[in-house]
Amino acid sequence: MTAGENSIAGEWQAAGSEFFHSVDPRTRQPGETRFYSATAQEIDAAVRAAADAFASTRLFPATTLADFLDTVTEEIEAVADALVATADAETALGDVRLNGELARTTGQLRAFSTLLREGSHVEAVIDTALPERTPLPRPDIRRMLLPLGPVAVFSASNFPFAFATAGGDSAAAFAAGCPVIVKGHPGHPATSERFAHAINAAVSACGFPPGCFSLLQGDGHDVGRILVEHPFLEAVGFTGSLRGGRALHVVAAQRPRPIPVFAEMGSINPVVITAGALAERGDEIVQGLAASATLGVGQFCTNPGLVLLPAGEAASAFITACRAAIMAIEPGILLNAAVESGLAQGVARSAALDNVQTLTREVRSRTQGFSYPHTVMQTDATTLIENPDLQEEHFGPVTLFVTWDGQDELDRVLRSLGGQLTGSIHCGRDEAESLRPLLDAMREKVGRLVWNGYPTGVDVTAAMHHGGPWPASNAANTTSVGSNAIRRFLRPVAWQDVPDELLPEALQNSNPLGIVRLVNGELTQGTLS
Ligand code: NAP
Helix, strand or coil, rough: CCCCCCCECCCECCCCCEEEEEEECCCCCCCCCCCCCCHHHHHHHHHHHHHHHHHCCCCCCCHHHHHHHHHHHHHHHCCCHHHHHHHHHHHHHHHHHHHHHHHHHHHHHHHHHHHHHCHHHCCCCEECCCCCCCCEEEEEEEEEHHHCCEEEEEEECCCCCCCCCCCCCHHHHHHHCCCEEEECCCCHHHHHHHHHHHHHHHHCCCCCCCCHEEEEECCCCCHHHHHCCCCCCCEEEECHHHHHHHHHHHHHHHHCCCCCEEEEECCEEEEECCCHHHHHHHHHHHHHHHHHHHHHHHHHCCCCEEEECCCHHHHHHHHHHHHHHHHHCEEEEEEEEHHHHHHHHHHHHHHCCCEEEEEECCCCCCCCCCCCEEEEEEEHHHHHHHHHHHHHHCCCCCEEEEEEHHHHHHHHHHHHCCCCEEEECCCCCCHHHHHHHHHHHHHHCCEEEEEEECCCCCCCCCCCCCCCCCEECCCCCCCCCCCHHHHHHEEEEEEECCCHHHHHHHHHHCCCCCCCCEEEEEECCCCCC
């Protein structure tokens, strides 16, 4: 049973009068449940409870936080089938994709609990005193990372599990010791509610303060804005559109006491295909690119939206083959009405520009659900450089092929691009060394370089970086995927000449936690005398 209420520090409430429905993307029909948007009072109660909870969670040992993450994982796995069925009804993403995404979500939670048990995430650094140093003695300085405080997490529409209620941002914030207030995405409110039950059960089972988790529903921007404006909030994790991320970044910056917003936003993920790659592996790349461009109906932030090719007959043949391969794939159901209308408007804007050809025809949709035909467009490098609007992300199955004439022109294209989550290069067998300048130029624009591969599919590992310069994200030095994501919700504090017994355990001489520390420039798990 879905109640349509908000979960405020473990209590289910619906004090407001504004409500919305979740919509079945396959039929466009709204469901029966009324989901009540959180009121200003409910938002205030959630953040105040989070601030109270932080008084405890900030002191919890890493192993206690790890136990909590493991319990959240178990609670999710216990209702996995129901979660998949509910999310499928709200997103039409299908069982296979959703089961995979659920495994990724529990994998993220487990990765953080493993990190916490290992302990190096606090980044303990100790520079012992040098009393004999001249002209001035050096004091004893010890530094580690501490949790920021209550974090607001904004769910994305296209990842109802992995970037949502118990997704990567929530997992990272909990792992850091921060209470979490989730602003649920209006596209999948019943899924958010189910996850909230799982997290609440873990909160009770672990004896955590109830305020360490709340779920706020809403389908206008007011809930998110009021939440980010709350004086007790300390940070925001956001995954979504450029427009939404930018708006919340501004709200946070205009507070009397600004707070950090970590926003992962859109990207067009350029793919450069060299003459050598076209000659040696053209057919194979056609298939790989068509699959990547249409995966998840193109609704991935890592969708390869821009393909750059050396002008000539080989490129023309490649584009023709790619168009055919993409058109041979049946379009799937889109997530919601906003994605559908946003695609139609965005593609119309791009297609109306001089010198941009649309190579695919509008075909009548065979489904009554939300849909948009697979779309292939083509232009040249000059047109792309002169029309920054062509860099707008089309959040769906839309691919723009751009041909360049000579290395200089490719360099200028890369320089003209905004920041990207990824950049990919396909090359021939003997071209690698000659492509060093291209790799270096691309490196300046992206968060992840992909060699002879495709950008969709983001592995959750310690080395992963999912972010990039603006507009891919607003904080290029942070990631939203992988265990490094925890750093967004921690801040460094240094202790100078503080007595050993008053230091946090991570910094004490005896190293009671047994963690790896950087002591006087050397990584060691040892103790200090
Ligand atoms: P969205 O429309 O930006 O919504 C995301 C969340 O922010 C929702 O909860 C939304 O709720 C809220 N929101 C949006 N605008 C707001 C505003 N002005 N003020 C306050 N709250 C606001 O994003 P989406 O629906 O998930 O759209 C998909 C986009 O996400 C694509 O562009 C995709 O590329 C991107 N994405 C990025 C990543 C990544 O890691 N970089 C991953 C997945 C998706 P309300 O509408 O209720 O306000």
